[in-house]
Amino acid sequence: MAADAADDPTASRRVPRQERAARTVLALLDAAGDAFAERGFESATMTQIAQQAGVSIGAAYQYFPNKEALAFALRKRYGDEIDARWSALIDAEGTHAQLPLAELVERLFDMMVELMADYPAYLPLLSVSLDFRRDAAARNRLRERFAALFARYDETLAADEAFRVAEVMLQIIKSLNPLYAAAKPKERKLLVAEYKGVLSAWLAARLG
Numbered sequence: 001m002a003a004d005a006a007d008d009p010t011a012s013r014r015v016p017r018q019e020r021a022a023r024t025v026l027a028l029l030d031a032a033g034d035a036f037a038e039r040g041f042e043s044a045t046m047t048q049i050a051q052q053a054g055v056s057i058g059a060a061y062q063y064f065p066n067k068e069a070l071a072f073a074l075r076k077r078y079g080d081e082i083d084a085r086w087s088a089l090i091d092a093e094g095t096h097a098q099l100p101l102a103e104l105v106e107r108l109f110d111m112m113v114e115l116m117a118d119y120p121a122y123l124p125l126l127s128v129s130l131d132f133r134r135d136a137a138a139r140n141r142l143r144e145r146f147a148a149l150f151a152r153y154d155e156t157l158a159a160d161e162a163f164r165v166a167e168v169m170l171q172i173i174k175s176l177n178p179l180y181a182a183a184k185p186k187e188r189k190l191l192v193a194e195y196k197g198v199l200s201a202w203l204a205a206r207l208g
Helices: 011-039 046-053 057-063 067-095 101-118 122-126 136-153 159-174 176-182 185-207
Strands: none
Touching (some): 011 046, 011 057, 011 122, 046 057, 046 067, 067 122, 067 136, 101 122, 101 159, 101 176, 122 176, 159 176, 159 185
């Protein structure tokens, strides 16, 4: 029989300690995102980030040994966030009438642009060399979800073909990032419009 929580004097302190740790990590990530967006990765320092997060530099180093670790964690956070937004769109597609491909593409790019606006450090961190690569299983899950979606547009599409279409589509969207980062605001809107047109036309031809 499991011991009652009252018999363990540390039990009542475990969850609060974990919650404090989680809050500290989030505060450091938020502060790092602000610092990288405002000052750039090279100019931002761990001391500044810790101060902005409201934690001691010693506590900051307990969770992140250097700026690179913070940047890596932020890149993962941004990747997970766009996956979640796109996955929610895919789930909605399963419960509502199927969107025209052009509208689907419109929403995918709009979500990407919204993410860049929500997380100003996203673009600056793209140029930081981190040897960053997302978990293969996570990447494949998103591709598989898009593949299943595309199979609903074209029932003759084989599973491996649908996966390939999803993979190419995501690479096309990803290729916007460096161009978007280097462009001025007005040019960014034009670039996104061009990408929407290219991807819509290709998907329409590919999925019939």
